[in-house]
Amino acid sequence: MSAPQIPNLNTLRRGGGGLRGRLPGRGRGSNAAPDATPNAGNTAGKDQIVQSTDGDASLSRLSAVELGYLDDPFARSLTPGGGTASRRFPIINRGTYVRTTAIDELVDRFLGHADDQHATKKQIISLGAGSDTRIFRICAKQPASTIVYHEIDFSVNTAAKIKTIRSTPSLQKTIHINEAALEGGESGGVTISLAGDTLHSPSYHIHPIDLRTLVAETKKQTSQESTISPTASVAHLPGIDTSLPTLLISECCLIYLSPHDADSVVDYFAKKVFPNTTPLGLVIYEPIRPDDPFGRTMVSNLAARGIQLQTLHKYSSLKAQKQRLRDHGFDTGQEVADIDFIWNRWISEGEKERVAMLEMLDEIEEWRLLAQHYCIAWGWRDSEEGHFIDWNVIEKQNSDI
């Protein structure tokens, strides 16, 4: 849960004020501050505001890490601008903690046990990955040879991330990229584009792609070919292996696309890129319930900052999120839970006590309201080997509410 994606809690309480941290723009002048509404009228301005949400997500992560909620040695290096003055409200920190822990749980259950020498190689594709640290955290605990990890984001964000990797030896070491490779050209199976916005290595790929162009690509192919071969579909996404069990992650990304584009992006992967025989899962984290007083305030506060959560009304409830997964063909299983449920039911009592000790959190009602307005939805289609079998036993919420 990152700052501009949530209601301004002071506004909810007494009609003024804001979050504690100032939000520095990313270097190169590429990201507008989230309140840069003057640009919000045109497409480039809107895109810039969407791109800048990555800075907010990173700052929220860093705040949670520095206060001891999360253990993430990569958060500071990957926070644009170095992450000064990033402290968030306690309920935001708790939200970031639950969101990250829940997605980690699903990812870990998909990847299986790091010490299993016979573990099948798995693939993850992170949509709108921004400055996310997950690939580094995974590579720090399991051999890079067991994973192929793809990140997709706008060029301006991928370039900034690659620039950070280039200047941070500890990040390079973790993903097994050596300095020679970073001088440009090709070395040790690593290539970085001249523009500095694309990175390919044996187990980590960063793609500078506006997801909306995948929709156009799909349409082009559909009109040219009656049957789409997987190889043709991924020509512009080098490194994707269409035979590997794969997990798609949208951590607050698809919500910024129009409902048509968001659906087309998931269908692109689920129905065009990966054959039906490839086990495929999808994890979505995003806001829900826009139609109650809290939800309405959330929407109008964001609109004032030029941020539009475009799929929020289409996928406004747990039930709608579950149906979404079904409609995209994740037919082995589809489950949902809001952050309030996950805090109550997935987090152990010991962990809850530890987290409660980190900061005073008086606003229990506000926390519950906020947490009920964010959800995680996870769906999968599996093969007989059962690559997602460990997802079967995760506690889910009744989606009729």
Ligand SMILES: C[S@@+](CC[C@H](N)C(=O)[O-])C[C@H]1O[C@@H](n2cnc3c(N)ncnc32)[C@H](O)[C@@H]1O
């Ligand atoms: C709120 S940030 C989340 C970043 C990251 N997933 C995380 O949770 O830390 C949303 C990200 O989605 C990316 N994004 C939104 N729309 C996109 C699009 N059409 N194509 C590529 N990336 C997009 C933004 O640039 C931004 O990096």
